[in-house]
Amino acid sequence: MTVSRYSSDLTLAGELADTADAITTARFRALDLAVGSKPDRTPVTDADTAVEDAVRDLLARRRPGDDVAGEERGGAVGDQGRVWVLDPIDGTKNFLRGTPVWATLIALVENGTPVVGMISAPLLGRRWWAGEGGGAWLRDSSGERRLAVSRVSAxxxxxxxxxxxxxxxxxxxxxxxxxxxxxxxxxxxxxxxxxxxxxxxxxxxxxxxxxxxxxxxxxxxxxxxxxxxxxxxxxxxxxxxxxxxxxxxxxxxxxxxxxxxxxxxx
CATH class of the missing domain: 3.40.190.80 (D-Maltodextrin-Binding Protein; domain 2)
Known part of the structure; x- marks a missing residue:
């Protein structure tokens, strides 16, 4: 496996994803799931906010010098410094309808450029990740493999x-x-x-x-x-x-x- 210089951040991103997965899987199809709407009329559930709060709490302890920007609690990405960018549940409409196609998205942006990406879709049994210079990877039921795009040219x-x-x-x-x-x-x-x-x-x-x-x-x-x-x-x-x-x-x-x-x- 090619090693990215962001390996320690990738390890942390995996821990953040584990934290998120524990919350989202427990709340998926919950009969008492609380659902509201944001000003743009998109839905938000109590699982969205619980995930972002838990991830922010862990980041505050593990990376206190980094900033955080998330869909539910706000924050700016900017073009300076290190910012963790969070989408606690991407596919909230699927989540609240009981469709298993949703994921937690976690990224580290450094000086305006994303350098670490972690996407975890627990109900699909799939997790994708990448660190700048280290390739992109997938883990699913068949194991772990490095990813490569297609060669279709037309x-x-x-x-x-x-x-x-x-x-x-x-x-x-x-x-x-x-x-x-x-x-x-x-x-x-x-x-x-x-x-x-x-x-x-x-x-x-x-x-x-x-x-x-x-x-x-x-x-x-x-x-x-x-x-x-x-x-x-x-x-x-x-x-x-x-x-x-x-x-x-x-x-x-x-x-x-x-x-x-x-x-x-x-």
């Missing part, structure tokens, strides 16, 4: 995924996504973290989202790029605060951006 042969077609209508352009679908071989909506992890695994070739927050993609960016892929926003900028996300195997990235940009709004 959109006509590509497998593409998004989260929700309606989000393209609200936040970008329905025509843009449909143009990409028409250019590709097959399309699905695996959604959220999972589609980006599947790009890192080489199982699909393109994952695209018109609306994201930094905590949705900080861990994703490390895992995809360490697997040999490419991550940008829909303007082609390598940043996690661009408000959108595109993960590809790298070979398809420019063609994907051009296809999206070339479609007329609608």
């Amino acid at each position: 959109l006509a042969d590509a497998y593409v995924s998004t989260t929700d077609l309606g989000s393209w209508v609200r936040h970008h352009s329905r025509a843009a996504y449909l143009a990409l679908v028409d250019a590709c071989w097959e399309s699905r909506a695996f959604g959220d973290f999972w589609q980006h992890c599947l790009v890192a695994e080489g199982a699909i070739d393109v994952a695209v989202e018109p609306i994201v927050n930094p905590w949705d993609v900080a861990a994703v960016r490390v895992i995809v790029t360490e697997a040999g892929g490419r991550f940008t926003d829909l303007a082609g900028r390598d940043r996690i605060e661009g408000g959108s996300a595109l993960s590809t195997n790298g070979l398809l990235h420019d063609d994907t951006l051009a296809t999206i940009a070339g479609a007329r709004p609608g």
Whole structure:
């Protein structure tokens, strides 16, 4: 295994994920699960806040000099220093509906660049992680393996995924996504973290989202790029605060951006 200089941070990220998994698995399908909504009308459960509070508490003890930014309790990522970026439950809608496709996302951002990514999906029995310079890895029921993106080089042969077609209508352009679908071989909506992890695994070739927050993609960016892929926003900028996300195997990235940009709004 290639060793990243962030090995100790990866070890800690694994402990944080274990802490999160213990909470989320206990609250999944709980009859007394408390559900509210945030100002943007997205749902939040008591499990979301419990996970973030527990992870923040552990970080305060183990990395007191680092900052924290999370979906539920706030904080800024910034471009200076070390910031742990948390999404306690990515896929909250799935979580509250009893669908097992959700995960805790943990990233370490150093001077504005994600350098450690940990994604744990306990009900899927899968955990993905990466540290800058150390490759991307997956552990599932078959064991542990290093990840590599696909070698598909033409959109006509590509497998593409998004989260929700309606989000393209609200936040970008329905025509843009449909143009990409028409250019590709097959399309699905695996959604959220999972589609980006599947790009890192080489199982699909393109994952695209018109609306994201930094905590949705900080861990994703490390895992995809360490697997040999490419991550940008829909303007082609390598940043996690661009408000959108595109993960590809790298070979398809420019063609994907051009296809999206070339479609007329609608």
